[in-house]
Amino acid sequence: MFDRILIANRGEIALRILRACRTMGIEAVVAYSEADRDTLAAQLADEAICIGPADARRSYLSAPALISAALATGCDAIHPGYGFLSEDAAFAEAVRAHDIVFVGPPADVLERFASKDATRRLLAAHGLPTIPGSGIVRDELDALEQAEAIGYPVLIKPSAGGGGKGMRMVRTPRELEGSLAVCRSEAKAAFGDDSVYLEKWLDENRHVEVQVAVDHFGRGVHLGERDCSVQRRHQKILEEAPTPALDPASRTELCERAIRAIVAAGYENVGTLEFLVDRDGRFYFIEINCRIQVEHPVTEVLTGIDMVATQIRIAAGEPLGFGQSDVTSRGHAIEFRINADDPEHDFRPSAGTIERLVVPGGPGVRWDGHVYAGYDVPPYYDSLLGKLVVWGADRTAAIARARAALDEMLIDGLPTNLAIHRALVESDVFVDGRMTTNLLDRVGPGAFLAGVAAP
Amino acid sequence: MFDRILIANRGEIALRILRACRTMGIEAVVAYSEADRDTLAAQLADEAICIGPADARRSYLSAPALISAALATGCDAIHPGYGFLSEDAAFAEAVRAHDIVFVGPPADVLERFASKDATRRLLAAHGLPTIPGSGIVRDELDALEQAEAIGYPVLIKPSAGGGGKGMRMVRTPRELEGSLAVCRSEAKAAFGDDSVYLEKWLDENRHVEVQVAVDHFGRGVHLGERDCSVQRRHQKILEEAPTPALDPASRTELCERAIRAIVAAGYENVGTLEFLVDRDGRFYFIEINCRIQVEHPVTEVLTGIDMVATQIRIAAGEPLGFGQSDVTSRGHAIEFRINADDPEHDFRPSAGTIERLVVPGGPGVRWDGHVYAGYDVPPYYDSLLGKLVVWGADRTAAIARARAALDEMLIDGLPTNLAIHRALVESDVFVDGRMTTNLLDRVGPGAFLAGVAAP
Amino acid sequence: VRRAAGPAGSSSDAPSGRRRGSDRGERSPDRSERADRAALTDPVARHDRSNGSGPTTAHPARSPRREAESPEDRFRVIATSPSVGPFRPGRELRRGARVREGDRLGTVDLLGVPQEVVAPADGIVMAILVEADEAVEYGQPLVELERASGTSGTSTASGAGSTPAGAGEG
C-alpha cells in the first residue's frame, strides 16, 4: 500500500480522498492553488503544497506542477479526483514515468476508453446496446446519409467532448447542414478536435449509470446503478439509487451486462458506465467515466463499501477482496448537490463568504462538504459547496428524510440552489419517480419552483 | 398516528425527536425553558412554547407545565425524551388523564418496572440471570446476614436510584455496618426513598445492554446489544456495537433471552435491558431503562431502523410492522458523547459560547447535536453537546473512521472531552476491546491521557 | 407561544413577522434583518408542506437575543405570565386602570390551578396584550403598564433560582 498520496484536486473531493487516506493509514498531501489555501482539505492535510495560481491551467491542470509537487513531498501516488486531469491518459503516463502511481486506470486503459465513439463500438462488441448512431462523420454528405439511416431527430456530438458541451439536436437534413460546421468549430475550440458523430435523439430520457470496480487481475463487480435524471443544462444536480425507472429484474440485467462487458473489454479500477433509458425501459450505453464520480456516496450509503478506498487499493495492485455476492444494497439513497448557484439570476454560479453554516444531521444523513463558516468561496472553480446524502429504508422514507434535512440546512452569505432541491422533493414529478433529463430545462427552473410552490 | 407531538425535553434528544416527527409527517412543538430559547430544536420547531425558567424543577420536571403546554398547543402526544420525566409513571398517568398519549410505556408498565429490586425478581422469574443479591434489607442484622450469604465484597444500592448515584461498595461486615445508615440517608435525600438492597460486587465488568421493542399486541423484537463499558463515574461516554466482550453465539443468546423475558413480563414500547458481563463472559441482568436511550443511534446505524419513529408508532398503538428476521445488522458502530467537560479541571461540566464548530462528515459519519456556532451552552443542564457516531464494515474500520472524524472535529469557545475520545481510540486497551466500566476511574482520566500520549 | 414561519409567500414575506415572539419587546431588533438575510439565501418561497404549519422553519440564525433596555422602557413595565395556560384577565383589568405593585391583574390557568399575574410596579394599564382565555407561555408579556413613579427598570414575574439539573442518563 502507498505511504503518501498527493491529492491533485480541490473542494469536497479533495476532502473525501483525504478521509479515505486517513482511514487507510496513508498520509495525505494536498496540492492546492493560491485560491484554495483555506479549503478544508488543505487545512486538514498532513502536508499541503501550493502548486500554482488560481487559474486551473497553471495549477490543477498543470501536469508538471503536480508531478513536481508529488516528488517534492515524497508521495508515491497521485489521486486526481474528478474533472481536471482525472481521465487524462498523458498525465497518467507522465506520472508513471516518474515512478509514481496514478490512482485510476492505467494510462493504456484510459487511452483505450478515451474516444467515446471507439468505446461505444468496443462495448457494443461486448454485448451492450448502444444508441443507434454513426461513426465519426467524414463530411456533410456522409452526415446526411448516416442521419437518414438513423432517422431524425439526431444529435450531433463531439467525439472528444464531455459534460454535454457542444451537442446539438437537429430535426431535418436542412438543420443538419446548417449546424454541422458550427458544431465542428465549437468542438475544435473546446476540445482541440473537430471530430463529431451522430446519435439518434431520444426524448424523455432517464440517465442511469452503473458503478463498477475491476481489479488488476480482471476480477470485477458492479455496485448497482444510480439514477441521475435530475439535470440542468446537462449537469446532474440530484442522484439517487435504486433507479425508479426500472424494475428489479431490469436493474439486475443492466448491471450484470455492464460488468460483463467492461471486464471483457479490459477495464481496470473503479468506473461508471452511463446509460440512457427510454420511456419503455430500454437502455443504451452512452459513455464511461474512468474515475471516481461526484455521486459515489449514493453507492457507499447503500452498500457500505468505501469507493475511494477501493479505488486506491486497486491502484496499489491489491486484489478486490470481495465478490459480487458480498455487495449487498440496503434501502434508498438520494444525493443533493448543494451549489452556490443563484436562483435569482438563472442559477449562475456565485462566490462569496460563508457567513453561517448549519448542516443537518441525525439518522440517515451524510454531508460531504469542504466549506465552513468564514470560508471564502472562490469564483474560479465549480460552484459545488457540498453534497447532502440521505438514506431511508425505502424511497418514500428517503424523500421524507430529505425534506427534513433540506429544511434544516442553513447556508448564509451567498446564494445557493437549496430552493430547487426543496422544490424537487415536493414535486409530484420527482416524488412519482418521473424525472427526465430535460425536464428542468424544458419547464425552466423558475417556473418549476413556482409550480411546486403554488400548485 | 398523532398530528402533533409536544417534545418535553431539550438538547440533542429534542432535535432527534423533532427529526423523527418531520419524517413521519407529525408536527413538532418544542417545550423549552427560558435558558433554551436558542437551542436548535426550539428554533426548528413548528411551534415552540416556553414552559418555565431555567431551573428544571419548574420547567422540564414540571408535569403541570408540560401538560398545560401540550393542551395550549393542541398536541395529542408528549414525548419525554430521556432523563427528566421520561420514566415517571405518575407523569405518564397524568398525561393520559388529559387524553394525551405519553410516548413510552403505559403508566402501569412504568409502574411495574419502577423498582429495580422488583424488576430483577420479575425478570429472574422469566429466566434472566441476575447478580446474586438481596431483597430490600430490613435492618442492619438482615443486611449482615444477607451479605454473608452473597459473599463480600458487596454493593449497597438504593432501590429507587439510577445513574450510579448513592451506591457504595463494602468489603467487610464492619464496613457494611459503617455505611448502611449513610447510604439510606443519601437515598432518602436523592430519591425520597431510603430502601436499599445488596448486590455481589463484580470487579472488571463490562456493561452490555440489549435494545428491545415490544408493541401493544405483545409482539417484540430485540435490535441487538450495545457495549457501554467506557464510563467515567458511572456515566457512559462511549458506546459501541457489537460488543467485543462476547462471541456471536453468546450475543445471540443474550439478546434472545432478553427479548423472551421482557415480552413475557408484559413490557411495552422500546426499552433497554442492562447487563453486567464478567471476565468469563457470564451475564447478569441489572436494570431496565423504559425510554429511548442516549446511545440509540448505535443501533440505528447498524440496523437502519429508526428507533424514535418505532417508539412513536408503538405509542400510537400501531403494530411493530417487522419481525425478528427483518432486523439485520451490518458492520460496527461507535458513538462518542461529546461533552462540554473540562479536561483541565477533572472533566467538570462547563458552559460558554460555541465560537466555531466544524463537524466531521463523509462516509460512515453521523452527528446528532443541537449546538451551532454562536450558541451559548447554558450551565443548567447536562454537558452533552452532541454525539458523534461512526460506522465501519468491522470494528477496525470503525476505529479508523473514528480517529479521522475525531481529528476533524473542531469546537472552539469552551472546553470539551474530545481529548479523552482521541486518547481512547489510540489506546491499546480500547483497540483490543478490553475496556471495563471502572478502568477510567481506576487509572484516572489524566493519567489515561498521559499514558496514551507517551507510551 | 412561538410559531414557525409557516408558508412564506415571497422573500419579503419573511418569517420575522410570523412568530408571535417577534411582537415581544424582549426580542432582538436585528431579528427582521437576519430573517431578510436568510430570505436572501432562500429567495424562492418555502411552500406549504401539509396544512399550513409544516416544517417551514425559523433557524438558529434568527435566534432572538434580549435587547438592551431602550430609553422608553424606563416608563414602561410589563406584567408577564408566571406559567403556561389560558390567561384569565381580572375583572377590573382595563385600559387606563390604575394599579399598584403587587395587585392581581389576572391569572393563568395551570391545569385548573390559577397562577397569579401581578403588577410589577405602580402604574396605569396601557395595553392588555392577549385576549381573555388565550393560551400563553411562561414569561409572555400580558399587560403593559406606564410606570407611575420615576424608578426605572422592567420586571417580570419570573426569576426563580436556577439549580443545575441533569437530563441525560443513558
Next chain:
Amino acid sequence: VRRAAGPAGSSSDAPSGRRRGSDRGERSPDRSERADRAALTDPVARHDRSNGSGPTTAHPARSPRREAESPEDRFRVIATSPSVGPFRPGRELRRGARVREGDRLGTVDLLGVPQEVVAPADGIVMAILVEADEAVEYGQPLVELERASGTSGTSTASGAGSTPAGAGEG
C-alpha cells in the same frame, strides 16, 4: 510546503510554529493566537499517530489570511517561487549582493525545466530564505531584498490571469 502540526507535546507547543508557512510574511499575524485558542480547546496534547506526521491537524480555524502591508514592507521586497520543485540559487546570489529588477536570482527546477526566479525590484539581497536544492512550493518566498529606490509595494513572481475552470462533472 506547509506541514501539519505534527505531534504537539503540550498546549504551548501549538501548531503555529510547526508549519513552514508560518514563517512567511504573508501569513496572518493572528495565526499563533488562533492556534493558542485551539490549543485551549484541546489542552491535552494530540499524540503522534504513526510516524511523526500523522493526522494531527491544523484546522480552518487556523486558516491564514494575508496580512495588511506593514510599514517596513515598503523597504522590503520578496522574490517568490514561480513554480514547484527544488530551488537552485544563481551563482552570484549571496547576502549583500546588489541586484536589479528582472535579474535572474536562481531557478526552480520543474521536472528538469528551469523556471526563473527574478528580482522584483532593484535592491540588496538581505536573506536567502531556503537552502540550495530544497523543494519549494509555488509563491514561496525565496529571496528577501531591501529596496534600493523609494517605490513601495511588494511584488511576487505570480499573477497570471485567472480564468474560471470547471472541476466537477459527475
